Amino acid sequence: MQNDPQRAKIKCPVCSKKFIPKSFHIEKLIMDTKESIIGTRIVPEKNALDQTEIKPMNIVRKVWVTFCPICGYTLRFIAEIAKKELIEKEGKSLLSFNEFGTHYFYNLYSFPKPYMDYTNYFDETIKDIISDIKQSLTNIHIEKLGSLSRGFYTEKVDPFKSLIRFYANLKEYCVASNDNPKKEDLDQKVNESPFPDQLEDLLRETRKLRNKVVHESYDLNQDDIELIKGAFKSFVYYLVSVELTKLNLKSRIDNIENGIINKENVFWAIRRFLSDEVGKILEFPDYSNKILNPLLEALKFPKKFYS
Ligand SMILES: [Zn+2]
Numbered sequence: 541m542q543n544d545p546q547r548a549k550i551k552c553p554v555c556s557k558k559f560i561p562k563s564f565h566i567e568k569l570i571m572d573t574k575e576s577i578i579g580t581r582i583v584p585e586k587n588a589l590d591q592t593e594i595k596p597m598n599i600v601r602k603v604w605v606t607f608c609p610i611c612g613y614t615l616r617f618i619a620e621i622a623k624k625e626l627i628e629k630e631g632k633s634l635l636s637f638n639e640f641g642t643h644y645f646y647n648l649y650s651f652p653k654p655y656m657d658y659t660n661y662f663d664e665t666i667k668d669i670i671s672d673i674k675q676s677l678t679n680i681h682i683e684k685l686g687s688l689s690r691g692f693y694t695e696k697v698d699p700f701k702s703l704i705r706f707y708a709n710l711k712e713y714c715v716a717s718n719d720n721p722k723k724e725d726l727d728q729k730v731n732e733s734p735f736p737d738q739l740e741d742l743l744r745e746t747r748k749l750r751n752k753v754v755h756e757s758y759d760l761n762q763d764d765i766e767l768i769k770g771a772f773k774s775f776v777y778y779l780v781s782v783e784l785t786k787l788n789l790k791s792r793i794d795n796i797e798n799g800i801i802n803k804e805n806v807f808w809a810i811r812r813f814l815s816d817e818v819g820k821i822l823e824f825p826d827y828s829n830k831i832l833n834p835l836l837e838a839l840k841f842p843k844k845f846y847s
Contacts, residue, residue: 622646742771
């Protein structure tokens with residue numbers, strides 16, 4: 541990584557200062573036609589090239605352009621050249637021609653951006669962080685939770701069925717996070733888990749409802765269903781916040797080297813991912829208020845990102 545030439549700083553040939561380019565843009569070169577061979581117009585004016593006796597070996601068609609932020613000197617690097625080659629070679633033909641009985645054509649070669657610029661460093665940082673977040677969400681089976689959530693909120697699955705699925709999920713989590721998974725009942729497991737008191741209470745209440753339905757032929761009313769949904773939402777929030785807190789996102793962003801990457805944009809990019817991508821998976825109707833904003837606060841994001 542460290543020896544990657546794209547990561548090197550550019551040394552300005554005028555002021556000798558080293559810098560990371562803010563950005564590059566591509567410039568297409570249109571050359572004058574009649575003055576000289578070098579000044580041959582290339583594409584698409586075929587006639588212009590035909591006017592010269594001996595065609596140039598290499599024609600620069602596009603360049604990467606950036607400038608030194610200290611002295612303003614403009615630097616150019618090859619982005620695309622057309623090389624004169626014998627006709628038998630394979631390649632994308634730009635223009636074939638006959639020169640003193642030999643057939644040539646111009647073959648195009650492209651060159652990548654010579655150095656990473658601010659955008660590349662930013663994209664790389666975001667990609668790393670998002671990939672860690674994705675891994676954390678995979679650890680808590682976010683897709684499964686999303687399908688449960690859709691059952692509760694959008695697909696209108698029978699609430700009791702959703703409750704049973706929710707409990708299967710909860711049990712799985714408790715077993716997985718328990719160092720000594722003995723045969724105990726779920727209440728005991730919930731008691732031994734590090735759930736916050738409020739979530740524990742909600743889970744106990746939903747457990748009572750479940751037993752009432754199973755043992756006493758009780759029918760869930762609207763309040764019961766809301767309670768179950770609330771418990772499920774708290775459970776999901778707990779899982780997501782615990783898992784993402786482990787990533788220490790705030791200090792990771794604070795530790796990004798100053799000057800190259802706009803840290804505020806990193807916060808925004810993470811917020812957008814959690815809002816759009818994760819929000820789409822979970823599909824809670826009040827996702828922003830109940831999950832996203834408290835989550836960003838728990839992750840110690842600056843206040844402006846959640847208020
Ligand atoms: Zn300079």
